[in-house]
Amino acid sequence: MELTTIWFILISILWIGYFVLEGFDFGVGMLFPVLGRDREAVMSVGLDGEEVEAAPAQTGETRKRVMLATIGPVWDGNEVWLITAGGATFAAFPHWYATLFSGFYIPLLLILVALIGRALAFDYRGKVDSDSWRARWDGVILVGSAVPALLWGVAFTNIVRGVPIDADMEFSGTLFTLLNPVAVLGGLVTVSLFLTHGALFLALKTDGPIRHDARAIGLKVGLVGAVLAVVWLAIVHAGTGNTQSWIVAGLAALALVASLLMASKAKEGWAFIGTFSAIGLAVTSLFVALFPDVMPSTTEAAYSLTVINASATDYTLGIMTWVAVIFVPIVLLYQAWTYWAFRQRVSGHHIPTGVALAARTEKQRQTSGADPAH
Amino acid sequence: MLSAYFILTANSFMQNPVGYINNPETGRAELTDFWAVLTNPVQLVTFPHVIAAAWMTGGGFVLAIGMWHVWRVKTASDDKPMYRKAARLGAVIVLVGGLTTAVTGDTQGKIMTEVQPMKMAAAEALYETVPEGVGAPFSILTVGTPDGKEEKWAITAPKLLSFLATGTFDGEVKGINDLNEEYQLAYSDEALTAAADYRPVIPVTYWAFRWMIGLGMAAAGVAALALWALRGDRPLKHRLWFYASLSVFFMPLFANSFGWIFTETGRQPWVVFGVLTTSNAVSPGVSLFEVALSMTIYTLVYAAAAVVMIGLTLRYAKAGAEHVDEESFDPKHRADDAPYVFTY
Numbered sequence: 150m151e152l153t154t155i156w157f158i159l160i161s162i163l164w165i166g167y168f169v170l171e172g173f174d175f176g177v178g179m180l181f182p183v184l185g186r187d188r189e190a191v192m193s194v195g196l197d198g199e200e201v202e203a204a205p206a207q208t209g210e211t212r213k214r215v216m217l218a219t220i221g222p223v224w225d226g227n228e229v230w231l232i233t234a235g236g237a238t239f240a241a242f243p244h245w246y247a248t249l250f251s252g253f254y255i256p257l258l259l260i261l262v263a264l265i266g267r268a269l270a271f272d273y274r275g276k277v278d279s280d281s282w283r284a285r286w287d288g289v290i291l292v293g294s295a296v297p298a299l300l301w302g303v304a305f306t307n308i309v310r311g312v313p314i315d316a317d318m319e320f321s322g323t324l325f326t327l328l329n330p331v332a333v334l335g336g337l338v339t340v341s342l343f344l345t346h347g348a349l350f351l352a353l354k355t356d357g358p359i360r361h362d363a364r365a366i367g368l369k370v371g372l373v374g375a376v377l378a379v380v381w382l383a384i385v386h387a388g389t390g391n392t393q394s395w396i397v398a399g400l401a402a403l404a405l406v407a408s409l410l411m412a413s414k415a416k417e418g419w420a421f422i423g424t425f426s427a428i429g430l431a432v433t434s435l436f437v438a439l440f441p442d443v444m445p446s447t448t449e450a451a452y453s454l455t456v457i458n459a460s461a462t463d464y465t466l467g468i469m470t471w472v473a474v475i476f477v478p479i480v481l482l483y484q485a486w487t488y489w490a491f492r493q494r495v496s497g498h499h500i501p502t503g504v505a506l507a508a509r510t511e512k513q514r515q516t517s518g519a520d521p522a523h
Numbered sequence: 524m525l526s527a528y529f530i531l532t533a534n535s536f537m538q539n540p541v542g543y544i545n546n547p548e549t550g551r552a553e554l555t556d557f558w559a560v561l562t563n564p565v566q567l568v569t570f571p572h573v574i575a576a577a578w579m580t581g582g583g584f585v586l587a588i589g590m591w592h593v594w595r596v597k598t599a600s601d602d603k604p605m606y607r608k609a610a611r612l613g614a615v616i617v618l619v620g621g622l623t624t625a626v627t628g629d630t631q632g633k634i635m636t637e638v639q640p641m642k643m644a645a646a647e648a649l650y651e652t653v654p655e656g657v658g659a660p661f662s663i664l665t666v667g668t669p670d671g672k673e674e675k676w677a678i679t680a681p682k683l684l685s686f687l688a689t690g691t692f693d694g695e696v697k698g699i700n701d702l703n704e705e706y707q708l709a710y711s712d713e714a715l716t717a718a719a720d721y722r723p724v725i726p727v728t729y730w731a732f733r734w735m736i737g738l739g740m741a742a743a744g745v746a747a748l749a750l751w752a753l754r755g756d757r758p759l760k761h762r763l764w765f766y767a768s769l770s771v772f773f774m775p776l777f778a779n780s781f782g783w784i785f786t787e788t789g790r791q792p793w794v795v796f797g798v799l800t801t802s803n804a805v806s807p808g809v810s811l812f813e814v815a816l817s818m819t820i821y822t823l824v825y826a827a828a829a830v831v832m833i834g835l836t837l838r839y840a841k842a843g844a845e846h847v848d849e850e851s852f853d854p855k856h857r858a859d860d861a862p863y864v865f866t867y
Contacts, residue, residue, distance in 0.1 A: 217867040243551075251808035258817045262824055269828060275867050276835050319808040465554045493859065501862040 152466040153456040156241040157443070159473060160234060161436035167230035168301070168339075169346075169429045174224040176347015177216050178267065178294025179340070181287055183366060184351065185213040188358055205358070207497050212359050213287070214500045217271065219354040222491045224271065226484050228264070233480075240469055244318055244459035245443045252312060252320025253304055256327060260297045267293025295340065302339030306332040306381070309435045310388055311453070314446035318454060331384055338381045341374030342405075342431075346424040349408070353417040356494040364412055367420070371409045378405060382431065386438060389445070394438035401430035527577075528570055535566035537795050538786070539638040545798075552798060565638060568631045575623035576739070576782065578616055579775040583742055586613030587772035588840045590749055594759040594768065602843060604756070611753055614746040617771070621743030628736075629687065636688040636696070639796055641706070641721065642789035644699045645728035647684050652698040658682030659696040664733075699725070715803050723791040731785035738778035745771045 190206040239246040250257060266289045274286035310331060313322040348367030352360050382398040390398070408423020439445075443459050446452035460466070536542075542559030543552045554560065589610030592598045598606065636643045644650075653659035661683035682692040689696070697705075699722055706721035745767050752759060790796055794804040852864055 214866065218863065221867045247806070248808070251806045254809050254813045254817070258813075258820065262820060265824060265828075269831070271867055273831060273835065277838070317807070321808075462553050464557075468554075468557050496860070498860055499863050500866065501864075 151456075152463055152470065153241075153460045154441075155470065156237070156460070156466055157436075157440060157456045160237050160241065161433065163230055163234035163237060164436070165429050165432045167227070167234055168432050169425050170227035170230060171224070172298075172339075172343040172428050173346045173350035173424075174220040174227055175294045175298040176343040176345070177220050177351060178290045178347075179298065179344055180347055180351070180363070180366065181213060181216065181291050181294075184216060184348075184359060184362055185209045185287070188212070188362070191358070205497075207358055210283070211497045211500050214275075215355055215357075215359055215495050215497060216351060217274075218495045218499065219351060221271070222487055223484075225268070226487060228268075229480070237469070237473075241461055241466060242443055242454075242456070242459040243461055245454055248314060248318050248320055248444055248454055248459075249308070252314075252322070253307075253327065255324050256300045256304055260300050263293040263296035298340045298343045299336040302336035303327060303332045305339075305432075305435055306335030306385065308444060309385055309439050311445035311447040313448045314444060314452050314454065315448060316452055318452070318459075321448065331381070334377065334381050334384070338374065338377045341370055341377055342424070342428055345371040345374050345408075346421075346428060349412060349417065349421045349424050352412070353421045354494060356496040359497075360417075360494075364415065364417065364420075368409060368412050371405070371412065371424075375402070375405050375409065378402065378427075378431065382434065386434065390434075390438045394434045397430055397434035397437055401427050401434060404430055524574065527574060531570050531573060532561055532563065532566050535563045535569055536560055537793075538569075538635075538790060539563055539565040540795050540798050552795075564634055565631075568627050568634055572624060572627040572631055575620045575627060576775065576779050578620035579624060579739065579742060580779060582613045582616030582620055582746070583771045583775040584613070586610050586617055586746060586749060587768045589613055590753070590759065590764060590771075591768040591840070592843065593753065594764040598843065605844065607753055607756070610749060614750040614753070617746035617775070618743055618750070620775075621739060621746070624739055632687045633690055639790065640697050641699065641702045641723065642728070642786070643688050644697060644702055645723045645725055645789050646732040646785065647696075648699070648725050648729040649684065649696060650699045652701045653685065653696045655695040656693050658693040659684035659688070661687060710797065715799050716797065718792045718800050718802070721792060723789050728785055728789045731781045731788065735778050735781040735785055738774045738781065742771055742774040742778065745774070 187209045188207045190202050192200045192202060195201040235246075238249070270286040270289035270293060274283050274290070304327075307327050307329075312320060312326060315321045345367050348363045348370060351363035352367060355363065379402050382402065386395050386398050404423050405427035408420050408427060411417075411423055412420035441456050442453045443456060444454040446454075540552070541563050542554060542556035544555050545551075546553045586609075589606045589608075590613075592606035593603055593610055632643065632646075647659070647661060649659060658681065660679040660681045662677045662679045664678045685694045685696055686692050688694065703721050710716040710718070710721070749764075749767065749771075752764070792800050792802070794801045857864075
């Protein structure tokens with residue numbers, strides 16, 4: 150197999166890995182205002198006629214911290230897949246990287262700023278015990294998760310369907326070229342799929358009332374997502390697809406339907422595997438439709454960027470292959486280990502009371518009060 | 524360390540391109556020798572220089588907070604020995620980092636004189652070549668016109684520039700004007716290397732070079748004084764120790780920044796020295812508006828992040844270290860449903 154083909158496949162895998170992994174933490178971030186609300190205790194009448202608590206009350210803050218605790222150990226590792234995909238594109242297909250990053254300058258700028266803000270928000274929201282402080286960072290988490298979730302869908306629809314590219318491999322459209330209806334639909338598809346993926350991830354990774362709420366939301370959003378995704382995949386593959394890409398897209402749709410079926414039967418593990426596969430297969434179908442182009446030109450087919458005319462030299466690709474053969478398994482191993490180490494379901498009672506400094510000074514005051522000699 | 528190595532490999536290629544050919548067929552530079560790129564002589568001295576400077580920054584951080592708590596009246600006397608220990612450790616790291624930064628920086632200067640003589644001349648604003656046998660002086664402090672072109676009053680160390688550049692006190696140091704003429708002859712024929720002027724912005728390089736060295740040396744000086752003052756269990760009383768803490772926090776940070784400003788502006792007008800000028804490296808598909816917009820947004824985002832970060836650092840430094848009950852961290856003593864020790 151040609152080295153350029155190998156690297157096209159490897160970069161596809163990196164993007165697939167990025168979307169199936171970061172997809173759910175985008176979803177968790179977007180669900181912050183919905184699932185992170187105060188919830189009253191659910192009462193039911195017991196056998197002896199007395200009211201018993203079926204599900205205890207939970208504050209919105211506890212629920213938000215449960216949500217953060219599910220993605221806390223993994224979200225930054227998930228983001229590594231994006232950096233690697235970008236870096237591999239830069240090194241293996243420099244012309245692809247140049248055309249893409251110049252042409253999509255503003256959307257990629259917005260994505261980057263959103264990701265910077267989101268990272269700061271995760272890290273800083275618990276550092277000061279103040280409602281307004283937390284509320285502000287919660288807003289950043291919401292926007293910082295929703296903006297990339299939307300814009301990645303817009304960007305990938307444009308990459309696969311083609312954009313105006315001139316004879317010098319330069320993008321010759323504008324920002325509004327990128328905001329065409331199909332691309333916006335693609336953005337809505339990624340938003341709704343990531344919401345579903347995130348909700349089912351929460352259903353799998355939490356316990357208590359939030360687990361049931363997450364599954365219910367996952368089902369509802371998933372139905373909308375399934376309709377949008379089927380329409381979008383049909384438009385994309387009718388335009389640029391081939392037999393193989395149609396098959397993969399069909400499998401993606403099947404996986405999504407199966408996932409929702411499993412979710413409705415409260416089989417959370419299978420439901421999550423379903424959205425995981427559906428997103429992975431949908432992204433795969435895009436790359437299958439794309440090959441051997443990497444950025445088709447709508448101006449003139451001959452101006453399209455392909456794995457051949459956009460690639461680095463064989464010498465560079467050879468070195469990169471060695472590096473990838475050694476390091477990709479290592480990365481896979483330690484990321485898998487992280488998921489294994491944090492496999493426990495998170496519940497409200499796992500969340501320590503108080504936050505950061507406030508909790509600490511309170512604790513010190515108590516210890517010094519209990520033992521004046523200390 | 525590993526990511527620093529590869530980032531600096533890329534930067535060193537821009538300072539001194541090696542291991543590539545210009546392929547006339549594809550019209551681009553292509554890698555031919557990966558090992559040569561990884562062992563670029565500029566890289567081999569830049570990497571330890573940057574790592575040592577990073578240690579200075581980290582050491583300065585620990586020293587600053589530790590020393591401040593030793594000085595501070597409100598800090599519990601029980602806690603002071605720990606802060607003294609931290610401050611001493613920080614001071615040692617700043618000193619070792621400072622020494623390593625100085626030695627590697629000196630080696631860098633000699634390699635720079637070979638591969639980028641213009642940058643060395645720009646570091647001293649040396650316009651005219653000082654021939655072999657004379658010895659070029661190094662001005663430690665110059666009071667002159669703001670553009671650095673006219674000198675009114677200066678403290679100079681005789682022959683020091685020759686030593687910094689060549690390792691001998693009377694070695695030849697080429698001046699900016701001669702180098703500019705040399706570069707015109709060598710580079711102005713090719714489209715990608717042609718420039719009207721091959722001089723960097725001299726006042727920027729001149730002052731950034733001095734601030735880099737000055738702040739780095741000052742940080743090491745404060746660390747040495749602190750190490751002396753913190754011997755035994757002597758208290759720190761004088762108010763100056765407060766300012767020493769504050770300054771040693773920031774000095775390595777700014778010294779690092781000035782170092783990067785020096786080495787990047789000193790390379791101008793090149794983006795890759797001798798291969799591609801910065802004006803030729805501009806993306807044709809990106810508009811001025813887009814670049815200005817992104818520059819503005821990044822500046823605002825990083826400024827806001829800096830304010831938040833400094834605010835939180837002060838808040839946590841003031842709260843001091845946490846008393847830890849080690850047993851509560853031991854997984855053996857923890858039930859599955861116990862609250863987490865750490866979570867967001």
